[in-house]
Amino acid sequence: MSPLLFRKPAIFAAFPELIAAESTRHGGVSLPPYASLNLGGSTQDNPDAVAENRRRFYAGLGISADQVASSHQVHGSEIWQTDQPGREQGHDAVVTDAPGVFALVTIADCTPILIYDARNKVAAAIHAGWRGTVSKLVAKTLSQMQESYGTKGEDCYGYVGTCIDECSFEVGTDVADHFDSVYKRFDEEKQKFFVNLKEANASQLRDFGVPANQLEISSYSTVLNNADYFSHRAEKGVTGRLVAIIGRKS
Template identity: 30%
Template sequence: MNEVEVIRSGALGGVAHGFLGRRGGVSTGIHAGLNVGIGSDDEPDAVTKNRARAVEAVLPGANLVTVFQIHSADVVAVTAPPAERPRGDALVTDRPGLLLGILTADCAPVLFVDAAAGVIGAAHAGWKGAIGGVTDATIAAMETLGAKRERIAAAVGPCIARASYEVDDGFLANFATDDPANERFFAPGKPGHHQFDLEAYVVARLAAAGLTRIEALGLDTYADEDRFFSFRRATHRGEPGYGRQISLIGLEG
């Protein structure tokens, strides 16, 4: 069995973390690899085993905490493993032994740490959550636990890249209405369409919020089928389902 691939960010320093893809899992078929999506139509036993493998690859023995993601800016502060997944799109904690997990399949996963304060965060930034302020809300929630934004480092993991993310005029209009400067994140496409740079937009939001240590990994989930699941790729192929990868961060006890 292949080992789980753990992609790390230098910006996050020594905190236990990893952006995982599809390598190293037990799922087969269209979900082949490390599919951790409870909501997918993969075999539940395979998903459970994949989640266990993900935890062991990043912070062995930790309690995995994930959310029921709803493309919002809602942040959940966790102090203990919840009985069931809370609804939201970001997690923060200052408690060792909790491994915060965000699932993606083209959306941008963002991991945060203030090492001096011992506070971490993880956010799911699809386009709706990103423009809605999920990263800003995560930073604010970390501050309530004692973090200081001038110390917070953030890393943006594998997500769909501009070359792969075609959108229409209405999509661009949403962003331009929110802030005319957002047009810089769109490149010309075929008539009536544009190529959106989600990663650059998320990085800009992080910088505007006052963060100075930001790393973007520049990995395209759509284009790199061997390493990552992609909702849009599966949709373009007419496949009946798709896998989800996980990004993790935790404090050692």
């Protein structure tokens, strides 16, 4: 991967009105262990460096920080539905139908999911760690979009983003017991389970009726591609944060 600030999911390329991207760890000013494009304000990084990183990221997308809607995430299943930018507390999904407002979530191993209802012009950004995945936050968000805007699966395009991969997400029974067998495998040698978060979230999009050809799953891993992405697990908790963002231009 070239050292770019972000990748744009190909699934959204057909919509010129849309801005959707997932950041990398490249192109910022933060020093190790946050090198270099740390976008997370909750880290112990220099706040001035984070602010400059955010300025660069938003400028690269052609937007500004005052157009962003985000929330302090708590690994829960609350959804913030908004037509205004700003910062909330306690939500792990952000939904908007307002042009010029961009839904954003922060990640460092958890799964980012971006959704666009092309008919009703609604965008959603979701942060799903294992708790958000088993609480079916993607399905809950889609249901709320259906109730509020008339969203249908056939009109949605979805991106399941870069996160910890199945061969790196080693868990005990305390976590594995929450997942259906199709999303986990048991390793006899390690006596541990391995969970596939990408597939567990992608299935919620498919179950809502999102066609397979309107769904993209990132081929990257925060762990295996740690040179390009921050990983909380691979870097033992001391690392930067990535973001995933989506919204319509003004």
